[in-house]
Amino acid sequence: MRRPGTTKRTTAAGSAASERRDHLVKLAAELFARKGFQATTVRQIADEAGILSGSLYHHFDSKETIVDEVLRTFLEDLTARYRAVLESADDARTALTEMVRIGFGTLEPHRAAITVMQNDWNYLRSLPGDRFGYLVKAEDEVERMWVEQIKHGQAEGLFRDDLDPKLTYRMIRDTIWVAVRWFRPGGRLNTTALAEHYITVLFDGLAIGDRTSHNA
Amino acid sequence: MRRPGTTKRTTAAGSAASERRDHLVKLAAELFARKGFQATTVRQIADEAGILSGSLYHHFDSKETIVDEVLRTFLEDLTARYRAVLESADDARTALTEMVRIGFGTLEPHRAAITVMQNDWNYLRSLPGDRFGYLVKAEDEVERMWVEQIKHGQAEGLFRDDLDPKLTYRMIRDTIWVAVRWFRPGGRLNTTALAEHYITVLFDGLAIGDRTSHNA
DNA sequence: GTCTATATGAGGATAGAC
DNA sequence: GTCTATCCTCATATAGAC
Numbered sequence: 050m051r052r053p054g055t056t057k058r059t060t061a062a063g064s065a066a067s068e069r070r071d072h073l074v075k076l077a078a079e080l081f082a083r084k085g086f087q088a089t090t091v092r093q094i095a096d097e098a099g100i101l102s103g104s105l106y107h108h109f110d111s112k113e114t115i116v117d118e119v120l121r122t123f124l125e126d127l128t129a130r131y132r133a134v135l136e137s138a139d140d141a142r143t144a145l146t147e148m149v150r151i152g153f154g155t156l157e158p159h160r161a162a163i164t165v166m167q168n169d170w171n172y173l174r175s176l177p178g179d180r181f182g183y184l185v186k187a188e189d190e191v192e193r194m195w196v197e198q199i200k201h202g203q204a205e206g207l208f209r210d211d212l213d214p215k216l217t218y219r220m221i222r223d224t225i226w227v228a229v230r231w232f233r234p235g236g237r238l239n240t241t242a243l244a245e246h247y248i249t250v251l252f253d254g255l256a257i258g259d260r261t262s263h264n265a
Numbered sequence: 266m267r268r269p270g271t272t273k274r275t276t277a278a279g280s281a282a283s284e285r286r287d288h289l290v291k292l293a294a295e296l297f298a299r300k301g302f303q304a305t306t307v308r309q310i311a312d313e314a315g316i317l318s319g320s321l322y323h324h325f326d327s328k329e330t331i332v333d334e335v336l337r338t339f340l341e342d343l344t345a346r347y348r349a350v351l352e353s354a355d356d357a358r359t360a361l362t363e364m365v366r367i368g369f370g371t372l373e374p375h376r377a378a379i380t381v382m383q384n385d386w387n388y389l390r391s392l393p394g395d396r397f398g399y400l401v402k403a404e405d406e407v408e409r410m411w412v413e414q415i416k417h418g419q420a421e422g423l424f425r426d427d428l429d430p431k432l433t434y435r436m437i438r439d440t441i442w443v444a445v446r447w448f449r450p451g452g453r454l455n456t457t458a459l460a461e462h463y464i465t466v467l468f469d470g471l472a473i474g475d476r477t478s479h480n481a
Numbered sequence: 482g483t484c485t486a487t488a489t490g491a492g493g494a495t496a497g498a499c
Numbered sequence: 500g501t502c503t504a505t506c507c508t509c510a511t512a513t514a515g516a517c
């Protein structure tokens with residue numbers, strides 16, 4: 050607000066950006082992910098960058114502006130990827146499979162942003178004003194895409210008809226994103242393996258053999 | 266530390282407790298869940314209780330002591346329930362089914378505690394000292410119980426052999442707990458319906474018909 | 482673009498009266 | 500068991516020199 054010339058960029062997709070600024074955003078994102086948005090101080094961000102906290106305000110209006118940029122970048126990339134898949138998928142099962150792969154595929158490049166979304170979503174949404182209202186908008190768009198495919202699959206006779214599409218979507222979404230809590234790059238399993246593992250369970254289930262209900 | 270006579274209780278299971286104290290813990294838990302542990306101030310907790318912030322320190326040493334009590338109560342209840350099921354379950358599928366039901370069953374009575382665990386786990390664990398080390402201990406115990414059942418199921422020929430037990434456990438666990446984010450009592454679906462829905466997908470999958478792999 | 486220095490406020494916690 | 504009053508620390512953000 051105070052230095053329109055240097056801080057007017059509000060989306061990370063904004064052209065011709067300062068690399069310095071982007072670098073600062075990345076440093077901040079790691080701290081936000083590790084310690085939480087609120088617990089991260091502007092002093093820590095500045096320390097990480099080797100400058101003093103006051104100097105940060107040459108680049109950003111506020112701490113909120115930084116986290117805003119972290120989340121926007123992620124959401125823009127995610128929705129773009131989903132849209133691309135949906136244009137080319139032939140049937141619902143293929144579309145869902147690809148969407149699951151996209152989800153797990155963002156775990157590594159957007160690990161920090163996803164962590165922040167998970168942990169600080171409630172807090173950011175509760176802030177006065179509607180600054181983070183776009184979070185809900187983006188979530189709604191993504192939900193529509195998933196639910197539509199699930200319903201198509203049911204209509205096509207590919208998926209069980211007795212499942213609630215919205216509930217099914219939520220469980221898939223949660224299972225994917227929440228993996229950022231424990232996923233570490235370079236570990237025993239990479240995100241591709243995670244995706245294929247989950248796709249197997251999701252479509253075909255854990256059980257072997259008969260598919261009759263088996264309730265206690 | 267300062268008033269051993271009134272603040273020595275460290276576990277919520279501690280006998281003959283002050284109902285006043287328990288009530289304060291409940292109020293605090295709701296605030297922690299709604300706004301996050303760090304964003305909740307002792308003044309807000311006191312406001313909610315109709316007293317002043319200083320008065321809280323008659324009941325608790327610190328804000329951390331309060332959240333400690335919230336989490337302990339939940340974890341003690343949860344592990345006790347799991348142990349009870351595992352004593353009586355005949356086969357792995359029955360055991361897992363019951364464990365899923367237990368998980369969803371805690372969503373309502375322990376909604377606040379589960380929310381805090383999800384959102385503030387990282388932060389609480391990062392605090393100096395080992396005050397919240399028991400969180401990891403409890404998690405490990407729970408993991409052992411689940412993984413054991415999954416392995417049994419595979420050995421018995423009930424479950425697919427090509428799935429990673431630990432990874433499967435994590436995905437189940439995450440799917441259950443993360444539902445606190447959107448689950449609201451009194452909504453379209455109750456926790457029993459959630460559990461049965463998930464049990465269906467987990468064991469038998471989304472797809473109808475052939476169980477051959479179907480990758481793009 | 483970074484620094485020095487500082488305003489301004491809020492947080493957790495404490496001491497002692499009632 | 501609660502209140503009044505307050506300490507001390509640390510937070511975000513600002514102003515202006517360099």
